[in-house]
Amino acid sequence: MILPEAPGVKTFCFKTTDDSWFKYFPGQFITIELPTPGEKLLRTYTLSSSPSRPLSIAITVKAQRGSLGSQWMLDHVQVGDRFRAYGPGGLFTFHNHPAEKYLFISAGSGITPMMSMTRWLYDDGAHTDITFVHAARRPSDIIFRAELERMAQRLPDLHISFVIEEDDPYVAWTGYRGRLSQLMLPLMAPDYLEREIFCCGPAPFMQEVRDILHSVGFDMEHYHEENFLAPVLAESEREEPDDVIPDEDSRAAVIFAASGVEAACRETDTVLAVAKAAGLNIPSACQFGVCGTCKVRKLSGEVHMVHNGGISDDDIASGHILACCSNPIGRVEVDV
Ligand SMILES: Cc1cc2nc3c(=O)[nH]c(=O)nc-3n(C[C@H](O)[C@H](O)[C@H](O)COP(=O)(O)OP(=O)(O)OC[C@H]3O[C@@H](n4cnc5c(N)ncnc54)[C@H](O)[C@@H]3O)c2cc1C
Ligand code: FES
Structure with missing residues (x-):
């Protein structure tokens, strides 16, 4: 079902292919893969539906001027289309x-x-x-x-x-x-x-x-x-910087172990940006550490990560990082 809500705003309702139920907390989001021409875009949308009605989920999408993904959804998604989505995620509940x-x-x-x-x-x-x-x-x-x-x-x-x-x-x-x-x-x-x-x-x-x-x-x-x-x-609201501050002039390197690629960079580059520049794809959506899409495993080295809730303490303890908001400090090896 696709419902027009307001000018430039639509709600898209989804079911699973086997009618299984959805489980999430009200206020959480999903990240959805949009097969736009040329590339697959990942975009994050809050579930506007309630888990009290678990047979379907809904997202409500509003496109801003210049939008790629959201505008594509408003213009092209039709009833019956299928999408791959990840989640749910988020702590805003x-x-x-x-x-x-x-x-x-x-x-x-x-x-x-x-x-x-x-x-x-x-x-x-x-x-x-x-x-x-x-x-x-x-x-x-x-x-x-x-x-x-x-x-x-x-x-x-x-x-x-x-x-x-x-x-x-x-x-x-x-x-x-x-x-x-x-x-x-x-x-x-x-x-x-x-x-x-x-x-x-x-x-x-x-x-x-x-x-x-x-x-x-x-x-x-x-x-x-x-x-x-x-x-x-x-x-006045910015937190005091912690002990490790990436330095624009300091050289760093990211080793993408699974791809056999080593890329030189600066400490102020993110692991995501270094991967992209090296021709490697780490899936990403929000790019500010909230959706968790870009989570990768760090094999060695140190990063400076400032996330916005997109990774759990358990994941951090097990060596994972969010590539979009992690700066390599010196040489860092990741499982990409
Ligand atoms: C946790 C989370 C929940 C979200 N929930 C929703 C939701 O429920 N509904 C929804 O419609 N969107 C939601 N978003 C935003 C959505 O994920 C997209 O990021 C947003 O729509 C921009 O993607 P786009 O493809 O439309 O634009 P892009 O093509 O990525 O951006 C095009 C240009 O528009 C600018 N732009 C994009 N969005 C805005 C904005 N909101 N204000 C000002 N400038 C903007 C960008 O800076 C860029 O220059 C959510 C994002 C997050 C992280
Ligand atoms: S892309 Fe969303 S957390 Fe990195």
């Missing part, structure tokens, strides 16, 4: 942060993990207290609006607020207008300081949300966010 009251804040396609979690909580019937805040350019861009409003009519503790930047012509809008602000948030969720907050949207939007929360002294232990693109952090 309330299962990791149980609370009595949640505040979901999203913008644009960042609504997908919030929708999965809300669908799950709705099906669960436990009457969890959810305030759902979503920002969109226009009312017609609000993804899942009708379903959210229907759920809110049946769940007394689901409160929805939409904020838009522009009106749709000839359509009345009685909700919030402008950009989500420090004045607006308490009107939408008077007790927001007591809530477990999940946020997903474009980097500047999430920065604004973090700024609001920092300014009121919110305990950021209770704030969780998901980046769809490489995260952009304000100077």
Whole structure:
């Protein structure tokens, strides 16, 4: 099934070929192989569906200007097409942060993990207290609006607020207008300081949300966010560099043992980039250490890896690295 959700946004629903059930946590993602002309692209999408309905999964795709993979999906995928997908993965789920009251804040396609979690909580019937805040350019861009409003009519503790930047012509809008602000948030969720907050949207939007929360002294232990693109952090939010810092002038080398290739590089190059330059293919999708697609085994040597949750401590302990966010320090040998 393929459902149009909003201008430039579609939901794609998938089943397995043998009708087996899907198991995942609401808020997790999959990485899907797209057979675009010329090359296979890997792209990561949050499952907008809920594991409470396990016979199928859904992803909801929005293409930005200049998009290759997502636009290809919107233009070419047809009912009956088959895809290879990997996962599920990701830590952005309330299962990791149980609370009595949640505040979901999203913008644009960042609504997908919030929708999965809300669908799950709705099906669960436990009457969890959810305030759902979503920002969109226009009312017609609000993804899942009708379903959210229907759920809110049946769940007394689901409160929805939409904020838009522009009106749709000839359509009345009685909700919030402008950009989500420090004045607006308490009107939408008077007790927001007591809530477990999940946020997903474009980097500047999430920065604004973090700024609001920092300014009121919110305990950021209770704030969780998901980046769809490489995260952009304000100077004050950057963590102190650890003991090993890759040096642009220091020479390094990556030995791709299974391919019999040795490539000289700089310490600031990633293992993924070195492989690509040497004509080797390490499958990759997000390229900022969240999806886990580029995981490879390190056989010897040292890397400086700054990931975003795409690899478990067990995998690291067993010698694995994410090639997209690992810089070789000196000579490093990988099983590629
Ligand atoms: C964990 C995770 C979950 C995700 N979940 C979803 C989801 O539920 N729905 C969804 O639609 N996408 C989701 N994404 C994003 C998706 O994986 C693609 O990365 C994104 O759509 C860009 O791929 P593309 O092929 O469209 O564009 P590309 O061809 O890779 O990029 C084309 C150009 O557009 C720019 N660009 C791409 N995306 C954006 C953006 N969002 N904002 C600004 N510029 C952009 C790029 O910088 C590039 O210059 C998720 C990503 C991650 C990592
Ligand atoms: S490509 Fe996603 S973690 Fe490396």
